[in-house]
Amino acid sequence: MSNSDSRPIGVFDSGIGGLTVLKELALQFPQESFLYLGDTARLPYGSKSPQTIRKYSEQNIHFLEKQNVKAIVIACNTASSQLTEKEFDGLPIYNVIEPGSQRALELSQTGKIGVLGTRATVNSQAYTKKIHELNAKAEVFDQACPLFVPLAEEGWDSDPVTNLIVFRYLSPLLQNHIDTLILGCTHYPILKNSIARVTGSSIELVDSGEAIARWLERDFKEGRLKPNTESTPRRIDIMTTDYSSHFTEVAHRILKPVKADDFRIVDL
Numbered sequence: 475m476s477n478s479d480s481r482p483i484g485v486f487d488s489g490i491g492g493l494t495v496l497k498e499l500a501l502q503f504p505q506e507s508f509l510y511l512g513d514t515a516r517l518p519y520g521s522k523s524p525q526t527i528r529k530y531s532e533q534n535i536h537f538l539e540k541q542n543v544k545a546i547v548i549a550c551n552t553a554s555s556q557l558t559e560k561e562f563d564g565l566p567i568y569n570v571i572e573p574g575s576q577r578a579l580e581l582s583q584t585g586k587i588g589v590l591g592t593r594a595t596v597n598s599q600a601y602t603k604k605i606h607e608l609n610a611k612a613e614v615f616d617q618a619c620p621l622f623v624p625l626a627e628e629g630w631d632s633d634p635v636t637n638l639i640v641f642r643y644l645s646p647l648l649q650n651h652i653d654t655l656i657l658g659c660t661h662y663p664i665l666k667n668s669i670a671r672v673t674g675s676s677i678e679l680v681d682s683g684e685a686i687a688r689w690l691e692r693d694f695k696e697g698r699l700k701p702n703t704e705s706t707p708r709r710i711d712i713m714t715t716d717y718s719s720h721f722t723e724v725a726h727r728i729l730k731p732v733k734a735d736d737f738r739i740v741d742l
């Protein structure tokens with residue numbers, strides 16, 4: 475049996491947020507091809523009901539499965555909070571909640587951990603439950619930040635308006651003296667400069683991309699995933715469910731220095 479698997483890794487999110495995960499994975503695994511799906515026609519997921527989020531996520535998984543991917547990374551915390559299966563029809567599925575929780579516990583000295591997320595993620599309590607499952611003594615303080623996704627989609631990183639909104643959401647959370655903060659939505663690393671300006675350098679920030687990359691690395695080493703060892707250059711293809719030139723423009727900015735080979739519209 476061959477030890478190489480040249481099929482791409484599927485990655486999905488509701489919009490551009492998952493590109494922060496794709497970038498991290500593309501940099502860490504330069505031999506792997508990626509197929510990214512941004513469900514831009516139905517963004518945002520964070521304000522929708524658990525049933526709808528689950529339905530959309532399953533549709534995304536079935537779509538990527540048909541594209542013959544070797545694994546799927548749910549690069550969306552909101553979708554991850556509703557879909558906890560580790561496999562679908564034998565296909566490995568990577569959810570970002572556990573890697574993020576584990577990373578936060580590794581980094582935290584005091585066990586006081588903050589979580590920022592969409593309303594759906596915060597309401598699901600997925601992080602709080604997972605962190606407590608891993609360490610019952612940890613204290614978790616969460617905050618829904620529904621205005622962050624539109625700011626990130628707009629590409630307003632480090633904008634004075636963004637700085638003000640970040641300050642407004644984070645101030646109550648910081649009163650709990652957290653030492654680690656999970657950016658529990660893949661859109662939020664786009665606003666990292668604004669967030670770090672408010673948290674200061676003593677609070678560690680955890681983002682989904684870095685956390686999940688460590689899990690993939692482990693699975694490549696342990697053989698759960700086979701690497702691509704072919705000599706042909708890898709591909710990065712981006713698909714969205716709606717057309718927008720703005721998406722393409724912001725996507726290039728987020729992915730830099732990673733280059734996408736193609737952007738196309740798909741119908742799920």
Ligand code: DGL
Pocket residue numbers: 487488489491492517518519520521549550551552553592595623658659660661
């Ligand atoms: N990027 C998604 C997440 O990680 C949420 C964006 C949305 O609300 O659609 O939660």
